[in-house]
Amino acid sequence: MRYEQVVSRMPEALKQLISSQTWCSSYIKEGVALPELLTNRNYLLRLLSHLSVDEKNTLRLILSAFGCESFTSAALEKQAGLRMAGAQVAIGLVGLRRAGVIAAFRKAWGERLFVLPEDAFDAWQGLLFPSVTLETDTDEGTLEPLPAGVIQTNGSQQEEISVHPRGLAQQLFHFIVACSQQPSLPLTNKGTLHKKQIVKLTEHLALPNDLLRAAGITYAFRDIYDDGAVLMLEMAIRMGFIAGNGDQLVVCKEPFLAWLDGPYERQQRTLYGVWSQLLLPAPVWLQHGLALMERAERGGWVEVGAVVRAIMTCCAESGQMKEADSLTHALLSGWIEPLSSFRFVELAAGKEGGIWFRWLISPKSEWEDEAVEKPLKTPSFYVQPDFEILLLPDASLRTEWEIAAFADLKQTDHVRTYRMTKEGFHRAWEMGQSSEEIISMLQENAYYEIPEPVAVTLRQWGEQTGKIHFEEVTLLRCRSNEIADALLRNEKCHPFLKNRIGAVDFIVPKAHFAQLTKCLENMGYNPKSSRKEANNLGINAENAPGNQTSGLCYSRDSIQLYEMDAELPERDGLYPDMADIPLSWLQDFRLYHGSTRKEMIRKAIEWKSCLQLRKEGESRFIIPRNLREERSGWILEGLEELQEIAWSGEDWEEMKLILPGVNDEGV
Numbered sequence: 001m002r003y004e005q006v007v008s009r010m011p012e013a014l015k016q017l018i019s020s021q022t023w024c025s026s027y028i029k030e031g032v033a034l035p036e037l038l039t040n041r042n043y044l045l046r047l048l049s050h051l052s053v054d055e056k057n058t059l060r061l062i063l064s065a066f067g068c069e070s071f072t073s074a075a076l077e078k079q080a081g082l083r084m085a086g087a088q089v090a091i092g093l094v095g096l097r098r099a100g101v102i103a104a105f106r107k108a109w110g111e112r113l114f115v116l117p118e119d120a121f122d123a124w125q126g127l128l129f130p131s132v133t134l135e136t137d138t139d140e141g142t143l144e145p146l147p148a149g150v151i152q153t154n155g156s157q158q159e160e161i162s163v164h165p166r167g168l169a170q171q172l173f174h175f176i177v178a179c180s181q182q183p184s185l186p187l188t189n190k191g192t193l194h195k196k197q198i199v200k201l202t203e204h205l206a207l208p209n210d211l212l213r214a215a216g217i218t219y220a221f222r223d224i225y226d227d228g229a230v231l232m233l234e235m236a237i238r239m240g241f242i243a244g245n246g247d248q249l250v251v252c253k254e255p256f257l258a259w260l261d262g263p264y265e266r267q268q269r270t271l272y273g274v275w276s277q278l279l280l281p282a283p284v285w286l287q288h289g290l291a292l293m294e295r296a297e298r299g300g301w302v303e304v305g306a307v308v309r310a311i312m313t314c315c316a317e318s319g320q321m322k323e324a325d326s327l328t329h330a331l332l333s334g335w336i337e338p339l340s341s342f343r344f345v346e347l348a349a350g351k352e353g354g355i356w357f358r359w360l361i362s363p364k365s366e367w368e369d370e371a372v373e374k375p376l377k378t379p380s381f382y383v384q385p386d387f388e389i390l391l392l393p394d395a396s397l398r399t400e401w402e403i404a405a406f407a408d409l410k411q412t413d414h415v416r417t418y419r420m421t422k423e424g425f426h427r428a429w430e431m432g433q434s435s436e437e438i439i440s441m442l443q444e445n446a447y448y449e450i451p452e453p454v455a456v457t458l459r460q461w462g463e464q465t466g467k468i469h470f471e472e473v474t475l476l477r478c479r480s481n482e483i484a485d486a487l488l489r490n491e492k493c494h495p496f497l498k499n500r501i502g503a504v505d506f507i508v509p510k511a512h513f514a515q516l517t518k519c520l521e522n523m524g525y526n527p528k529s530s531r532k533e534a535n536n537l538g539i540n541a542e543n544a545p546g547n548q549t550s551g552l553c554y555s556r557d558s559i560q561l562y563e564m565d566a567e568l569p570e571r572d573g574l575y576p577d578m579a580d581i582p583l584s585w586l587q588d589f590r591l592y593h594g595s596t597r598k599e600m601i602r603k604a605i606e607w608k609s610c611l612q613l614r615k616e617g618e619s620r621f622i623i624p625r626n627l628r629e630e631r632s633g634w635i636l637e638g639l640e641e642l643q644e645i646a647w648s649g650e651d652w653e654e655m656k657l658i659l660p661g662v663n664d665e666g667v
Contacts, residue, residue: 087607407424
């Protein structure tokens with residue numbers, strides 16, 4: 001979940017409470033939106049200076065133990081372990097909610113869930129763990145490149161798998177081209193594509209078999225689709241390239257063509273954003289690793305072991321971190337190896353052991369904020385006498401799209417090979433291209449003049465094509481001769497009814513269908529039709545199959561299913577019946593009788609608060625856990641600076657009850 005979603009569902013009273021606070025009120029008046037305030041590092045740095053010690057420690061604990069996964073207050077208190085008293089955690093959580101940092105939701109039965117929205121994680125990690133960084137090394141002399149998509153098995157053993165050398169964007173391109181060349185993409189009664197069609201659409205994919213399973217991603221229709229098909233469909237749906245339309249899928253060419261513009265790295269970077277969203281909210285260790293890796297400089301080598309050590313440092317406070325070996329295996333199989341398969345990163349082996357990676361894209365680039373410039377027309381392929389077209393590695397996907405319109409893909413690699421065929425030419429002709437337009441396109445983009453036999457053949461195909469052809473029309477059938485005559489007398493309908501067949505029927509060209517339908521409806525008729533709205537631009541993807549996330553993959557973000565907590569976070573209620581205790585317990589160090597000492601300890605345990613004791617002239621801060629009665633006296637059990645203590649009632653002199661949020665300043 002992101003802050004835009006949180007703020008859109010936030011009660012107005014809570015928005016006002018956050019906006020009125022000192023750290024952000026001036027920015028709000030300047031027009032800065034709340035989501036920007038709660039995610040931008042510069043604004044959060046100012047907020048950090050206004051947080052109390054308990055609020056800072058609680059937020060650090062949340063980042064260490066949960067990341068962006070939801071949690072309960074009981075789970076948070078349990079994670080505090082030896083570090084914080086329950087009241088400190090509670091008061092810290094209230095403060096973070098009042099600042100807008102943590103959002104609260106309610107399940108149907110009333111249980112509260114809390115969450116740190118994912119788009120602030122990176123900034124808070126950098127602010128609360130400033131010493132945890134990754135250093136990059138540009139020296140390749142000690143590294144040996146590894147093939148893309150290497151799987152680590154049994155420690156050092158390696159197994160190569162088939163991956164595309166140009167990465168995910170190239171494969172998604174081939175998938176959408178294949179979809180666009182199908183007569184239709186009908187769905188079964190279950191809402192899936194037909195198996196034979198899946199085979200055609202995924203013919204040129206090269207992806208690991210268990211790619212999604214290794215990353216912890218689950219999806220619908222596992223008996224129909226494999227991981228590669230699901231990934232392509234999910235990417236296409238999330239990018240808006242494919243959408244559901246009744247009982248079929250359609251290609252939405254407008255967003256697809258917009259994606260084709262610009263450099264290849266931009267296309268890869270956009271898909272990286274979609275892939276990373278599929279994994280969020282990630283397990284806390286992976287969330288830390290993802291944020292750390294994204295801050296690494298493009299082109300610089302980073303040792304995977306360094307990422308693992310940094311993750312363990314960030315997660316140390318939770319006390320539940322995996323061992324280094326198992327964490328390394330999970331990081332490689334669930335995150336880094338898919339990035340390598342997609343050509344977002346490349347891998348290398350160190351001569352002294354260990355795996356290294358470096359980015360092939362800029363993961364933190366905000367392409368959305370940059371103007372998209374269409375690449376200049378430069379030669380990018382060769383046209384062979386045998387009708388083959390060889391696209392060089394730097395040929396843009398936009399150019400390749402124009403080639404794929406009239407030629408068939410034969411081989412996909414760094415150099416892609418297409419062959420011009422009569423069937424491919426007919427396909428392009430049906431989409432409105434002429435032989436001269438195809439020849440002109442080839443001449444503009446080829447390195448050399450296209451061979452004369454190729455141009456001659458293309459012109460011959462153009463002369464042969466279109467002399468006779470089938471045309472899709474609609475038959476309008478009237479119930480009687482009188483109704484047909486009445487339609488012809490109508491001035492608005494008459495222009496569309498020029499082709500009358502017999503007494504009661506008209507042939508209506510496809511282009512006039514919508515206009516004639518409107519005219520008939522204005523006349524009071526309700527013409528029935530089995531037509532489907534086949535406009536393939538701008539169709540909403542919400543009706544696509546497997547609508548768990550407008551796609552096939554099940555969302556990890558289950559908290560969005562719950563209602564946001566409408567109650568304002570208040571500190572009242574943390575210490576019930578506080579008026580019944582003497583103020584002296586809270587104000588000054590004093591010597592107390594043994595029975596009073598026990599009362600103060602019991603009250604501290606009940607309120608999950610703290611004690612400040614003076615022992616041998618030194619002030620000691622204690623989190624009490626238990627008061628144990630023995631024959632020889634009573635024992636205070638608790639924690640002091642992460643260490644367990646067990647003191648008798650005579651082991652200290654003066655004492656004071658500390659209530660976080662009330663009298664804990666300077667403690």
